[in-house]
Amino acid sequence: MDLTSWLLRRTPVRPLIAATPGGAGARLAAEREARIRGWRLALSPAEATMLIVAGPQDESMAAAVETVWRQMPFPRSRAEFAEAADVVTALAEAEARLRSAEHQRREAARGGDAQHGSHHQDASGSPEHAHHGSGEAGGGQSAPPSHHEHMYAPPEDHDRGHRPHDEHAHHDHDSEDMREQHDHHADEHPGDHTALEHDHGGHMQHGGHAGHDMGGMEMPGDIPMADRAPDRDGLQLDRLTVQLGPILPAWPDGLVVRVALQGDVIQEAAVETNGSQDVAEPFWQSLEDGVPRDAARRLDSCYRLLTVAGWEQAADTAARMRDLVLAGERISAEFHRWARRVRRSRILRWSLSGLGEIDWVDSPATGDALDRLTRWIDDAEAELGSGEPVPDEDPARILEALPELLIGTEFAGARLIVASLDPDLERARVAHG
Amino acid sequence: MVEQLPFWGGLVLPVVLVSLVAAAAAWDSALASRASGGPASALVAPFHAVAGLLVQQRRRTLAADLLLWRGGALALVGAGVLASLVTPLGRWVVADFSIGIVWFNAMEVVAWAAVWLVGWGANSAYGLIGGYRFVALGLAYELPHMFALITTALGAESLRVGDVVAAQDAVWFVVWMPVAFVVYLLSVLAMAFWGPFGQAVAADLAGGAAAELSGVDRLLFEAGRWLLLVSGAAFAVPLFLGGGSGPLLPDWLWSLLKTLAVLASLVWVRRWVPTVRMERYQEIAWIVLIPLTLLQALVVALVVLAR
Numbered sequence: 001m002d003l004t005s006w007l008l009r010r011t012p013v014r015p016l017i018a019a020t021p022g023g024a025g026a027r028l029a030a031e032r033e034a035r036i037r038g039w040r041l042a043l044s045p046a047e048a049t050m051l052i053v054a055g056p057q058d059e060s061m062a063a064a065v066e067t068v069w070r071q072m073p074f075p076r077s078r079a080e081f082a083e084a085a086d087v088v089t090a091l092a093e094a095e096a097r098l099r100s101a102e103h104q105r106r107e108a109a110r111g112g113d114a115q116h117g118s119h120h121q122d123a124s125g126s127p128e129h130a131h132h133g134s135g136e137a138g139g140g141q142s143a144p145p146s147h148h149e150h151m152y153a154p155p156e157d158h159d160r161g162h163r164p165h166d167e168h169a170h171h172d173h174d175s176e177d178m179r180e181q182h183d184h185h186a187d188e189h190p191g192d193h194t195a196l197e198h199d200h201g202g203h204m205q206h207g208g209h210a211g212h213d214m215g216g217m218e219m220p221g222d223i224p225m226a227d228r229a230p231d232r233d234g235l236q237l238d239r240l241t242v243q244l245g246p247i248l249p250a251w252p253d254g255l256v257v258r259v260a261l262q263g264d265v266i267q268e269a270a271v272e273t274n275g276s277q278d279v280a281e282p283f284w285q286s287l288e289d290g291v292p293r294d295a296a297r298r299l300d301s302c303y304r305l306l307t308v309a310g311w312e313q314a315a316d317t318a319a320r321m322r323d324l325v326l327a328g329e330r331i332s333a334e335f336h337r338w339a340r341r342v343r344r345s346r347i348l349r350w351s352l353s354g355l356g357e358i359d360w361v362d363s364p365a366t367g368d369a370l371d372r373l374t375r376w377i378d379d380a381e382a383e384l385g386s387g388e389p390v391p392d393e394d395p396a397r398i399l400e401a402l403p404e405l406l407i408g409t410e411f412a413g414a415r416l417i418v419a420s421l422d423p424d425l426e427r428a429r430v431a432h433g
Numbered sequence: 434m435v436e437q438l439p440f441w442g443g444l445v446l447p448v449v450l451v452s453l454v455a456a457a458a459a460w461d462s463a464l465a466s467r468a469s470g471g472p473a474s475a476l477v478a479p480f481h482a483v484a485g486l487l488v489q490q491r492r493r494t495l496a497a498d499l500l501l502w503r504g505g506a507l508a509l510v511g512a513g514v515l516a517s518l519v520t521p522l523g524r525w526v527v528a529d530f531s532i533g534i535v536w537f538n539a540m541e542v543v544a545w546a547a548v549w550l551v552g553w554g555a556n557s558a559y560g561l562i563g564g565y566r567f568v569a570l571g572l573a574y575e576l577p578h579m580f581a582l583i584t585t586a587l588g589a590e591s592l593r594v595g596d597v598v599a600a601q602d603a604v605w606f607v608v609w610m611p612v613a614f615v616v617y618l619l620s621v622l623a624m625a626f627w628g629p630f631g632q633a634v635a636a637d638l639a640g641g642a643a644a645e646l647s648g649v650d651r652l653l654f655e656a657g658r659w660l661l662l663v664s665g666a667a668f669a670v671p672l673f674l675g676g677g678s679g680p681l682l683p684d685w686l687w688s689l690l691k692t693l694a695v696l697a698s699l700v701w702v703r704r705w706v707p708t709v710r711m712e713r714y715q716e717i718a719w720i721v722l723i724p725l726t727l728l729q730a731l732v733v734a735l736v737v738l739a740r
Contacts, residue, residue: 004488011485012478038471038478043640044559046492046647049485073490073647242558249636264562308637310629310708316469347629348707411562412710415637 005101008075013039013095015079016048016072018065018246019253021275023055024283024426027253028300029084030054032323033091035316043249045071050094053080054087060274061246068247075104231262232408239267244418246274250307252418254425257406264411269403273425282426287326294389296325297424298380305373305419306342309351314342325384332384339377348373356405356417365393369420395423435521435529435595435676442527447514449522453667453696454659455479461700468704486655489648494555497645502554506646506653508547513660516540519594520667523677523685526595533594534586537668538579541624544661545571548626548633551654552642563641567633569711570623573718574630578620580726581613585672587733598676607673609736612729614673616722621665621699625658628703634658635708666696 015034019027030052034041042048045068053065057080069078079094081087097103231237245256254275260268287293299322306315317338321331342348352370360366364375379389398421405421406414438445458479466475493499518540519526519533530536545568552564586592588610589600597606607614623630634641646654670676670691677684679691 007484007488010481011488012481014485035469035471038466038469038475040465040478043636044644046645047640047643047651049489071492073492075488075490240558249639261558261562264565306707310631310635310637311706312465313468313704314707316465320468320470345707347709350713351707351710410710410712412566412632412635412637 002101008101008104009099011049011075011099013037013050013098014042014048015039015050015052016042016045016068016247017052017054018061018068020053020055020058020061021254021273021429022058022283022426023082024253025084025286026054026081026087028283028323028326029087030079030091031319033087035319035323037091041249045069046073048072049076049098050091051076051078052091052094053078056082058275064246064274074108075099076107077103229260229262229267231267232265237262250304250419252304252422252425255418255423257402257418259406259414261411266406266409266411266414269406269414271399271402273399273428275425275429282424282429284424285427291328292325292380292383295380295383296322297392298376298383298389299325301376301419301422302342302373302380304422305369305376305416308415308419309348311345311348314338314345335381335384339381342377343374352416352420355409355413356420358401358405360393360397363393364390365398365421369416372420392424392427393421395425395428398423399428435526435598436524437529438525438527442525443518446517446527450514450517450660450663453663453692454656456693457663457696457700458659460697461703464701464704483652486648486652489651491648491650492645494557494645497556498554500554501550503650505547505550505554506650506657508543508550509657510653510660511657512540512543512547513657513664515543516661516664517667520664521594521598521671521676521688523683523688525685529593529595532592534582534592534597534672537594537664538582541661541665542571542575544624544657547657548642551646552633555645557645559638559640559644560642563633563635563638563644566635566638566711567626567642569715570626570630570633573711573715574620574623577616577718577722577726578623580723580730581617581620582672584610584613584726584730584733587730587737590737594671598671598678601675601678605673605675610673610729610733612725613733614669616726617669617672618695618699619722621662621669622702624665625662627658627662627699629706629709630714631703632708632711662699663692663696666699667692669695 013034015030017027017030017034031041034052039050045051048068049072051065051069051072053061069076075098077094077098079090081090227239228236229239240261241258242261243256243258245251246254254273256272256274258270258272259266284293284297287296299318303315303318303322306318309315317334321335321338324331349370352373353368355369357368358365365372367375375390381387383389402418402421405417409417459476462475462478466472466478516537518528519530519536528536548567549564552560552562552567554560585597585606588606589597591597591600600606622628626633632638632641634643638644640646643651643654667688670688674691674695677688679687682690
């Protein structure tokens with residue numbers, strides 16, 4: 001037995017969960033299983049050792065899933081399942097693959113081959129990591145594992161500059177179709193290509209720049225330059241285009257928001273949703289009668305908002321209670337303790353108040369992020385007691401209002417606003433699909 | 434009062450610090466597991482995490498500044514260890530500098546550069562924003578922190594840590610410098626970007642400054658963060674809690690127990706409070722904490738003049 005195998009057997013599982021459209025039920029199952037097994041969820045592909053693709057296969061997610069997979073370092077393994085019922089087997093198998101030295105070596109060798117096959121500008125050019133291959137994820141340039149190569153290494157890839165170097169830096173959970181968006185952006189904001197003092201080029205996704213005349217300037221790794229645009233104080237600052245979602249911790253399933261960032265302030269935002277097929281029945285409505293589904297859904301929303309707010313303990317408790325509610329158990333004593341603590345937290349109030357203010361009459365989304373959180377807790381309390389919860393706001397209306405709410409906020413604020421609205425996109429796809 | 438150890442003191446120090454880190458990480462993991470209903474084996478989870486990071490592949494990102502990116506994580510570890518050079522354990526200290534308090538502060542400021550470089554070097558949007566957040570945090574916490582440190586030096590009329598401990602023979606500084614003590618603890622949380630001040634590596638940023646780290650690099654970064662937390666907690670003992678003084682037990686044990694108590698409460702705080710948004714903390718730091726610490730320093734100065 002060698003040391004590597006010994007260490008590998010002790011490797012903790014850090015799953016990154018990618019829920020596909022229509023996969024809310026599968027996602028909840030995955031989160032519950034991870035929690036019970038003591039697997040802490042990964043925050044980024046770099047941290048992850050397991051990729052869990054929860055929900056039915058969906059074309060619109062494939063590119064994002066592949067990108068994230070490519071960014072994950074070895075050892076890694078992947079679990080895919082469509083139905084919540086299959087979660088236990090899928091995760092157990094993936095765990096076994098993760099801990100198997102033989103499997104990892106084989107995969108690494110395959111990835112290494114692919115890397116050699118279509119090797120082009122490895123930014124760091126280090127030879128010792130030939131097997132790095134697909135794990136060389138950071139390198140947007142590096143080739144994907146061989147079996148996916150035909151999909152993600154288009155021919156123009158080899159022409160310098162033509163590839164939107166989007167996969168890499170943002171560990172952008174992004175997809176190939178972003179290219180069009182970037183072209184669009186680039187046209188809108190030609191920027192100042194001659195100003196190079198701030199080489200934040202790598203954060204950029206402006207594939208469109210590749211087509212511009214770069215004036216013979218060589219950027220490290222052939223990355224196109226960042227745009228410049230006036231910021232809120234009238235200064236000319238670098239401007240990065242970043243895609244948020246669809247695979248991001250505590251992010252609404254299937255949501256994609258493209259933002260233009262200056263520093264960490266959002267200058268522009270465009271919202272879209274992922275999903276190529278209609279959802280027959282949204283998960284939260286499909287639950288049988290007798291299960292307090294609104295309470296469970298509210299707890300799920302609370303879990304994500306509290307995660308984004310950085311309150312791990314309260315978030316974990318919410319997730320555990322959500323799973324108990326879904327399993328048909330009673331939680332009232334614990335719920336009240338938790339609700340009191342969350343409602344009373346001065347720091348939370350201080351962090352959430354004034355964010356994402358909405359003034360719709362008679363809407364459950366009215367008010368700021370703090371109001372919405374309080375309303376969720378009230379709703380859950382009502383349903384767990386004897387009252388009636390308030391129905392959700394129409395997700396389509398939220399999506400429409402979202403860009404306006406996000407523009408001008410700082411990144412942390414924007415994440416909190418999105419989490420505090422938590423649109424149920426499965427519902428949107430039934431209504432409008 | 435405080436005596437400098439021979440050269441091997443410097444070799445023992447990392448061992449002591451790493452043991453404290455292991456204890457703190459295990460406790461943090463156990464607390465987390467209790468909230469989420471995970472398995473009871475959580476105590477060993479941090480050790481498994483180390484094993485996992487040792488075999489994990491080191492990632493590279495496109496056009497990363499490798500030297501600064503990886504150097505940053507290393508600098509964080511260095512800062513965490515070197516800060517403790519001047520912290521006495523009971524009567525023993527590795528280096529009894531005449532400007533011990535300034536040394537500690539200088540080492541902890543190295544963390545500013547380290548976290549920023551790690552965030553910036555990866556050439557990633559999230560890492561960069563994490564770096565921005567840490568610099569903003571530094572601007573908020575550093576001034577109140579320095580005034581808190583200066584207050585203890587003022588009370589002891591010396592920058593030598595041994596003199597600060599000796600000055601607490603009669604009364605611990607925490608008794609008549611409570612504001613400085615609380616502000617100091619807040620800034621320990623901040624310098625280790627821990628708990629309420631963890632925005633630089635927060636979940637909303639997919640890990641922020643640490644988002645792109647894997648393998649040994651992540652191990653170093655995490656270790657550096659814990660070392661800073663431990664070093665900060667340990668330094669609170671000679672500054673405010675009378676160093677190794679206490680009845681019955683030997684002084685080194687008192688130092689250790691007090692350190693563990695401070696460390697345990699710092700770890701525990703994370704369970705009870707959400708992250709503070711930097712723009713909000715900036716206001717509190719500049720409008721409330723700086724005047725408060727100045728006032729505290731003034732009170733201490735008057736007492737020193739009068740006695």
